[in-house]
Each structure stands twice: as C-alpha cells, then as structure tokens.
Amino acid sequence: MKLALTLCLLALPVSAECYNWPLSGEPYDGDTFAVTVPGLPDELARVSVRVRGVDTPEIEGACGAEKEAAIRARNYTSEWLSGGYEICSLEWGKYGGRVVADVVQESRILAQDLIVRGLGREYNGGARKGWCDDQLGD
Template sequence: MKLAITLCLLALPASAECYQWPLSGTPYDGDTFAVTVPGLPDELARVSVRVRGVDAPEIRGKCDQEIAAAKRAQEFTAGWISRGYEICSPEWGKYGGRVVADVMQNNRNLSQDLIDAELGREYDGGKREGWCD
C-alpha cells in the first residue's frame, strides 16, 4: 500500500508545485492533518501531512499544559485551513506513512503563522524541545 502511494508521490514534480488536496477529517494537532489525494484508490487516498518547519505541542502530551496548548494549536490550524490552503512541495518525511509539506494560503505559510501565534516552534527535523515546565 505504501509503495503505491510512494510511486504516486514520486511522480510529482520536484519543484514548488502546489496541490489542493481536500482535508480528510479534522487536524490531528497543530502540525499534522490528513488529506485525500485525488486519483488514488480509496484505501490509499488518505495521506497524513506534517507541516514543514514547525513543531506544535502534541495532543498526547506529557503534561496538562502541553495537551491544552495542543488543543489551541489544533483549533488554530482547523480555522486556518478552513479558509482554503494548498499543499506545496510534498515529500516523504522521516516517519513512514506521511508527507512533509509547506502549507500555504494567499502567500502565507501555516508554519510561520503557528509560530507567530506562539502555538508552535521552528523545527528543522532534529531533536524537539519539550512543552512541559
């Protein structure tokens, strides 16, 4: 199954091409949500997207403070993408089964907006800082 998705995504241009893949359900947290990739069989079409360049608190956080912050980030992302978005430059992330992509809206970047709203931190793929005091 992942091989079929990989082959479809490998066929995507390496440029900064953007796609309007529809949201599938609600965002999991502030930096992860699922989309439906048109043209794939139903059992392969749902793909998880990790927003490039940001780390948001985890819904299954290590403390109440992180969980509450994760819910705020999730609500922010849900509202943000409800106004329309594009998935740009998708590529497979380091964790299987999801892509990492820029998520754009009218020349705005979701990762930067999460950071500006203090609902996320810059993230380059390395070790993440904790969210608990």
C-alpha cells in the same frame, strides 16, 4: 498496503508545485493533518501532511499543559485550513507515508502564523524540545 501506498505516491511529483487536495477529517494536531489525493484508490488516497518549519505541542502530550496547548494549536490550524490552502514543495518525511510541505494561503504561511501566535516554535528537523515546564530547559 504500505508498499502500495508508497508506489502510488512515488508516481506523484515531489517538487515546488502546489496542490489544493481536500482535507480528510480534522487536523490531528497543530502541525499534522491528512488530505485526500484525487485519483488514488480510496484505501491509498489519504495522505498525512506534516507542516514544514514548525513544531506544535502533541495531543498525547507529557503533561496537561502540553495537551491543552496542543488542542489550541489544532483548533487554530483547523480554522486556518478552512479558509482554503495549498500544499507546496512536498518532500517525503522521515516517517513512511507522510509528506512534509509548506502550507500556504495566498501570502500567509501556516508555520509562521502558528509561531507568531505562540502556538508552535520553529523546527527544522532533529531532536525536539518538550513542552512541559520540566522539559524546557536550555
């Protein structure tokens, strides 16, 4: 199944082009949601999108504060996406079946909006810091 998904997605151009694929359900968290890619068989059409440039708290967080922050970030992302969006500059993520992309609305960028509102922090790959007090040391 994963091989079939990979082969179908390889047929899609990975470029600076933008797409307005519809959401597939609600966002998982503030920086991850799924879309339905038109033209693919149903079992392959759902693709996970990781928002480039931001890390938000995890729904399955290490502490209650992280989980609560994750829900706030997810709710913001859900509302933000409901205003229409495009997925641009797609590239393959480090986890199979997932793309990393810029998510934009006209001149707004989801990653920047999450960071400015304190719902996420800048992330450009590598190890991520935790979101619980005991994990935030410098």
